[in-house]
Amino acid sequence: MKGTVNFKKLSSPCVLLWTLFVISSACDPGSSLPKGDPDNGGLFLPDGFEALVVVDSIGRARHLTVNDNGDIYVKLRVPNEQGQGIVALRDTDANGKADVIETFGDYPDTGNYGTGMEIYNGYLYFSTAGEVYRTRLDPEKLVPTGEVELIMKDDYKNAEHGYEHIAKPIAFDGEGNMYVPFGSPGDVCQEFNRRPGAPGMEPCPQLEWHGGIWRFDANKPNQTQQDGYRYATGIRSVVAMDWNKEENSLYVVQHGRDNLHRTWPEMYSRWESALLPSEEFFKVEDGTDGGWPYYYYDHMREKKLLNPEYGGDKEKDTGAENVEWPLVGFPGHFAPNDLYFYRGDQFPERYKNGAFVAFHGSTIRGPYPQGGYFVGFVPFEDGKPSGPWEVFADGFAQLDTIVNTGDAAARPMGISMGPDGSLYVTESVQGKVWRIVYSGDKSEFGDAALAKLEERKKTRTNIKDPDEELDNLEKGLLETGAQTYNIYCATCHQANGKGDGTRFPPLSETDWVTGNRGDNKRKLIELLLNGLEGQIEVNGVAYNGIMPAHSFLSDAEVAGVLTYIRKSFGNNASSISATEVAQVRRELK
Missing domain, CATH: 2.120.10.30 (TolB, C-terminal domain)
Structure with a gap:
């Protein structure tokens, strides 16, 4: 001290x-x-x-x-x-x-x-x-x-x-x-x-x-x-x-x-x-x-x-x-x-x-x-x-x-x-x-x-009454996230987030995506930044494939796409911010 x-x-x-x-x-x-x-x-x-x-x-x-x-x-x-x-x-x-x-x-x-x-x-x-x-x-x-x-x-x-x-x-x-x-x-x-x-x-x-x-x-x-x-x-x-x-x-x-x-x-x-x-x-x-x-x-x-x-x-x-x-x-x-x-x-x-x-x-x-x-x-x-x-x-x-x-x-x-x-x-x-x-x-x-x-x-957004439309943070995040998802994720996980049934797991209603505890959100951010290789189990089904690292995405793009999947496909989890992504990225380095 x-x-x-x-x-x-x-x-x-x-x-x-x-x-x-x-x-x-x-x-x-x-x-x-x-x-x-x-x-x-x-x-x-x-x-x-x-x-x-x-x-x-x-x-x-x-x-x-x-x-x-x-x-x-x-x-x-x-x-x-x-x-x-x-x-x-x-x-x-x-x-x-x-x-x-x-x-x-x-x-x-x-x-x-x-x-x-x-x-x-x-x-x-x-x-x-x-x-x-x-x-x-x-x-x-x-x-x-x-x-x-x-x-x-x-x-x-x-x-x-x-x-x-x-x-x-x-x-x-x-x-x-x-x-x-x-x-x-x-x-x-x-x-x-x-x-x-x-x-x-x-x-x-x-x-x-x-x-x-x-x-x-x-x-x-x-x-x-x-x-x-x-x-x-x-x-x-x-x-x-x-x-x-x-x-x-x-x-x-x-x-x-x-x-x-x-x-x-x-x-x-x-x-x-x-x-x-x-x-x-x-x-x-x-x-x-x-x-x-x-x-x-x-x-x-x-x-x-x-x-x-x-x-x-x-x-x-x-x-x-x-x-x-x-x-x-x-x-x-x-x-x-x-x-x-x-x-x-x-x-x-x-x-x-x-x-x-x-x-x-x-x-x-x-x-x-x-x-x-x-x-x-x-x-x-x-x-x-x-x-x-x-x-x-x-x-x-x-x-x-x-x-x-x-x-x-x-x-x-x-x-x-x-x-x-x-x-x-x-x-x-x-x-x-x-x-x-x-x-x-x-x-x-x-x-x-x-x-x-x-x-x-x-x-200041932490003090003023928010504008019902302009200050809706999810609107911008979801729009950015949807674009990023369609470019980089939809090919494997499909546009509806249900996966292909054999190689690529679903993103809907799984703790891999929706966990709201800080460590769950961190693991999700790490997964996207670092990628994943080896067998995992999602909703009782085993998947064994490779997900490439997406560390080339900006903090805002990572936050957007993760927020998008956490609020789409039947999910209703909290947002992930660019600040959270930046912190995990710093710690990983």
Whole structure:
């Protein structure tokens, strides 16, 4: 790991100098801000902002928190090989880069959605998929050495219905309470989860223990869900959550339900399914009912509508006036995974008390470009949005068009603020942490500084609403793929993809073609690039022939022809992108 230093071996004068630096920085936030990287760490930001990479490749990072002395704590999605799931970072030479990197954590970890990371009353609180822990911080040490206490354990009520949305973000009020969401066990409380056309259960039994937010005593150990108080209900899945200290209230951004077209193809087009339902931004108070599973929000029409499982027809809104409507409806499947209300003084005034949202990015928007993969901002005034949502930081994916989730170089995940008002952002692919600072003249900051980000909101395929025809990626891929197939493949596998029955195997309904796991797609790409020789078995029939290497095809042509065969001849598998082909080609070399 680059730049790793054992802090325990640092001399006392170094510790003293570092402490004095932190104190002086906190007193005068603008006096010693580090310079941004020449390329801003790959990010696009409003004018006057800079970004630098604090650390890279620490593992699949989830949420983070920053201590008053500037130390950073990052929760990993899964523990490392030594069973440690928290990374501690310290910058001792004030250049903005972490030069002390320590991984620690000795606690049982259930599942692979560890996410919560908050500092509260001198304790570092963190969560796994099934537990919330805390350990006391020592101001003189980077890594806590005290006991790890179990504060709350999920006892998996309603587990017979499955358990899909298991992340445990955490938030705290000023009165000793901790708030934890318990996500829905399934998509929309159907009798048969995710089965096309299956009706919803009414009343939904899952709401007794899931689909809501529970309040706990932040200081009481060994609690289970039944020790908590159901604070809010009708909220499907929450990963983005923050306590707004200015308003003294809880706010969340909900993940909306999944693919409407797959479940109700006769009612919702693939384009509608790519944009709906909205990701809903709620202010959550005691007794709030967000409406799940009975309702969803359509941000394009600004309406709360009945889900089709409960008799909805894209028009019915019976009873919608009795449930909470969102403050903002973001486009569907952006995947809001963190929420942070900015309280610092370093940024221009328009950001004060406003909400930053990390959109982790969609997985199910095909055949349209995947959406999200940026950090948004919602200006606030008097506890409510004071304008439309904005793009604050983009460029994480390092791609113009994201065909498949795996193409993205980075996916923003967690947000926190340092003692000098800098904003920190994690990403979950390799584990990079950015620090965003403002170095401009705050008095001159205005709409002009936001212009290039506003333009990205209108034009970037990961942010804008896709055009139903022009942005259909499969249309171009399939046209290119069909041409390539007819030239190079149809002679053997035949125009109908059924093969010749003796020497050349069929391409229809076989795992050789349709496997959607990453390793299956890789094997298919390798097969086309390298060719194949020797006996194989396809759909129970043995074939022994030679398929020549097609490495002379471009990445786009390989992606096109493989997408074509995966979506033709009775197949219905996901697309393969030129980015995936390029990666396999590089690795083969």
